[in-house]
Amino acid sequence: MDIKKPYLLFLGDAHDQLAAKVAIGIKQWHPEYCVGQYRMADCHADCGLPDLDIPAERAAGAQTLVIGVANRGGIISQQWIAILREALESGMDLAAGLHNKLADVPELRELAAKLGRSLFDVRHPTETYPVANGRKRSGKRLLPVGTDCSCGKMYTALAIEKEILASGVKATFRATGQTGILISGAGVSIDAVVSDFIAGAVEVLAPANDADHWDVIEGQGSLFHPSFAGVTTGIIHGAQPDALVLCHEPTRKTMRGVDYPIPDLAACMALNLSMARLTNPDARFVGISVNTSALDEDAALSLLATIEAEFGLPAVDPVRHGVGRIVEALASL
Amino acid sequence: MDIKKPYLLFLGDAHDQLAAKVAIGIKQWHPEYCVGQYRMADCHADCGLPDLDIPAERAAGAQTLVIGVANRGGIISQQWIAILREALESGMDLAAGLHNKLADVPELRELAAKLGRSLFDVRHPTETYPVANGRKRSGKRLLPVGTDCSCGKMYTALAIEKEILASGVKATFRATGQTGILISGAGVSIDAVVSDFIAGAVEVLAPANDADHWDVIEGQGSLFHPSFAGVTTGIIHGAQPDALVLCHEPTRKTMRGVDYPIPDLAACMALNLSMARLTNPDARFVGISVNTSALDEDAALSLLATIEAEFGLPAVDPVRHGVGRIVEALASL
Numbered sequence: 001m002d003i004k005k006p007y008l009l010f011l012g013d014a015h016d017q018l019a020a021k022v023a024i025g026i027k028q029w030h031p032e033y034c035v036g037q038y039r040m041a042d043c044h045a046d047c048g049l050p051d052l053d054i055p056a057e058r059a060a061g062a063q064t065l066v067i068g069v070a071n072r073g074g075i076i077s078q079q080w081i082a083i084l085r086e087a088l089e090s091g092m093d094l095a096a097g098l099h100n101k102l103a104d105v106p107e108l109r110e111l112a113a114k115l116g117r118s119l120f121d122v123r124h125p126t127e128t129y130p131v132a133n134g135r136k137r138s139g140k141r142l143l144p145v146g147t148d149c150s151c152g153k154m155y156t157a158l159a160i161e162k163e164i165l166a167s168g169v170k171a172t173f174r175a176t177g178q179t180g181i182l183i184s185g186a187g188v189s190i191d192a193v194v195s196d197f198i199a200g201a202v203e204v205l206a207p208a209n210d211a212d213h214w215d216v217i218e219g220q221g222s223l224f225h226p227s228f229a230g231v232t233t234g235i236i237h238g239a240q241p242d243a244l245v246l247c248h249e250p251t252r253k254t255m256r257g258v259d260y261p262i263p264d265l266a267a268c269m270a271l272n273l274s275m276a277r278l279t280n281p282d283a284r285f286v287g288i289s290v291n292t293s294a295l296d297e298d299a300a301l302s303l304l305a306t307i308e309a310e311f312g313l314p315a316v317d318p319v320r321h322g323v324g325r326i327v328e329a330l331a332s333l
Numbered sequence: 334m335d336i337k338k339p340y341l342l343f344l345g346d347a348h349d350q351l352a353a354k355v356a357i358g359i360k361q362w363h364p365e366y367c368v369g370q371y372r373m374a375d376c377h378a379d380c381g382l383p384d385l386d387i388p389a390e391r392a393a394g395a396q397t398l399v400i401g402v403a404n405r406g407g408i409i410s411q412q413w414i415a416i417l418r419e420a421l422e423s424g425m426d427l428a429a430g431l432h433n434k435l436a437d438v439p440e441l442r443e444l445a446a447k448l449g450r451s452l453f454d455v456r457h458p459t460e461t462y463p464v465a466n467g468r469k470r471s472g473k474r475l476l477p478v479g480t481d482c483s484c485g486k487m488y489t490a491l492a493i494e495k496e497i498l499a500s501g502v503k504a505t506f507r508a509t510g511q512t513g514i515l516i517s518g519a520g521v522s523i524d525a526v527v528s529d530f531i532a533g534a535v536e537v538l539a540p541a542n543d544a545d546h547w548d549v550i551e552g553q554g555s556l557f558h559p560s561f562a563g564v565t566t567g568i569i570h571g572a573q574p575d576a577l578v579l580c581h582e583p584t585r586k587t588m589r590g591v592d593y594p595i596p597d598l599a600a601c602m603a604l605n606l607s608m609a610r611l612t613n614p615d616a617r618f619v620g621i622s623v624n625t626s627a628l629d630e631d632a633a634l635s636l637l638a639t640i641e642a643e644f645g646l647p648a649v650d651p652v653r654h655g656v657g658r659i660v661e662a663l664a665s666l
Contacts, residue, residue, distance in 0.1 A: 131560045131561075131590075132559055132560040133559075133560070133591060134559030134560060134591045134592075134593055135591075135592070190528065191527070191528055191529040192527055192528070192529065193527070193528055194524070194525055194526070194527060194528070195523065195524055195525070195526055195527070195528040195531050195563060195564045195567065196524040196525065196560075196561065196564060198528050198563040198564075199559060199560055199561075199562070199563060200560065223566075224611060226465055226466075226467030226532060226570045226611060226612050227464045227465040227466070227467065227529075227532055227533065227570075228464075228529065228532075229532070229566050229567065229570055229608075229611070230528060230531040230532060230563040230564060230565075230566040230567025230568075230570070231528045231529060231531075231563060231567075232563075232566075233556075233562050233563040233565075233566040234528065234562065234563025234564075235563075237559045237560075237562055237563070257464075258466060258467045259467075259468070260467055260611075271607060274604060275562075278557060278559060278562070278593075279559050
């Protein structure tokens with residue numbers, strides 16, 4: 001899955017900024033991929049990009065219209081079809097990370113086939129993957145793991161990739177979910193892979209590389225989440241991580257979507273380490289990434305200091321303070 | 334997936350008994366499901382059932398022809414097609430657990446559609462499953478887990494189901510792999526389910542039940558297998574096991590298919606227990622099932638005594654000594 005850049009970000013009829021979080025993520029992490037945004041009359045989101053119509057986007061070089069808005073149920077709105085058709089006709093491919101597939105909309109599928117355009121439904125893997133072999137690969141790998149789902153693993157990974165690159169070291173973010181795939185333009189939606197091939201898909205996603213190259217693999221789920229820990233386990237084994245980063249949201253009381261408690265940090269680190277050491281006996285934690293957005297600055301600093309003292313590892317909020325201190329810790333690996 | 338019984342076991346051109354192990358397993362565990370076997374001229378396997386042709390099978394009541402032979406690559410042999418067609422025409426459904434699907438053979442698919450027969454490709458789930466909710470269900474559940482793949486989990490589960498039933502207690506074997514599905518006539522091939530739904534599929538497979546009913550769920554893989562531990566994790570969480578049984582093959586040096594060591598029994602039990610207690614805090618091991626087929630009787634008894642002394646749990650070879658002592662331990666749960 002390799003999506004042509006640059007992108008036109010389609011915000012459609014997003015009713016607020018949150019509904020356009022995919023588009024906002026792409027703009028935040030890769031503004032250089034984006035030539036403009038397309039907003040319908042009733043759109044209430046804004047990525048801060050030029051508002052261009054399809055001919056102007058195409059003239060500005062856009063290769064792919066990316067649907068950067070999520071609506072309830074992840075469906076492709078009937079309201080969008082005319083614009084998506086116009087984009088195909090102008091020469092663009094289409095990409096989306098919705099539950100429903102672009103390729104399942106007959107008029108888009110037929111028009112794309114007729115014109116020779118590609119439809120990227122990034123949530124739905126089209127490749128088949130091998131069973132994992134567990135063999136050691138060259139290169140270094142970092143994996144964020146979490147106390148819960150949706151607690152900052154993708155953000156942490158993207159921030160670490162950016163910081164490693166800024167330090168002059170080779171690094172590649174490896175997306176395992178639809179938003180990460182649209183942000184980076186490549187990856188595998190691991191939770192949609194057949195379960196026998198979870199670890200195998202990650203081995204393909206983060207293959208052997210230069211000895212001084214870091215793959216920064218997007219983590220998914222949590223070993224303590226009763227719905228998704230199988231996905232998490234397979235990603236950990238396939239990643240063979242040299243470095244783990246624990247991601248945590250400190251104000252959450254229960255796991256996302258279920259009535260289960262958030263695990264204790266020490267227990268969470270111990271279980272993740274035990275799992276990771278199966279395929280990489282040298283795996284270790286190099287830092288803790290805490291989403292302190294629900295705390296004020298004093299409370300955040302105090303919490304980070306407490307965590308840092310307890311575990312003897314850099315504890316940072318990647319949004320407030322960056323991940324520089326975690327990336328410094330990689331130099332010794 | 335609910336396959337109509339009784340069965341005609343199709344042994345095809347099996348070149349030895351091992352190639353017909355699915356048919357042999359069905360005959361062993363459920364002889365009452367089987368009215369006969371069909372062997373081609375060059376078949377070298379034998380289930381010890383009457384050799385009947387299709388009209389005689391049908392006359393004896395066979396509802397489904399089950400392909401009980403595996404050939405290299407799991408394909409449907411061109412040599413079999415005429416017989417499979419004859420079975421469809423006589424009024425039977427077809428069932429198989431091969432990699433290749435009956436439904437992907439155009440002449441079988443079209444004939445079945447025309448005649449209103451069902452084709453069961455048990456390795457390929459056709460249902461969709463929900464994300465697991467992790468909520469406690471009524472009824473009791475037992476799950477065999479393993480130091481490795483293919484070390485006796487299905488056999489142990491079937492033996493335990495049979496022993497519980499023989500003691501007058503309600504029990505149901507819940508198949509999670511193709512052989513178990515064909516043996517029991519129902520189940521979900523979990524390793525073929527999309528990874529987001531592993532635990533959810535097991536919640537559906539082993540739903541709430543009477544408080545004194547045991548679901549005996551077939552385990553898969555091993556938490557220590559670098560290719561398949563994600564599947565194992567999801568099954569453990571979805572099963573919410575009250576009782577775990579550790580399955581082990583003591584002469585194996587490396588994990589099946591990969592160059593990884595077999596884990597230490599104590600470490601394996603600790604990690605499985607830690608995983609199981611997420612969704613059932615009362616989970617405990619009730620026994621150890623050891624495949625001693627590669628040892629002589631004295632060596633087997635000596636090994637079982639050593640394991641039993643170390644862990645304080647019944648350690649049995651289910652083939653040599655039965656699982657009665659493990660089932661006795663369930664009475665207190």
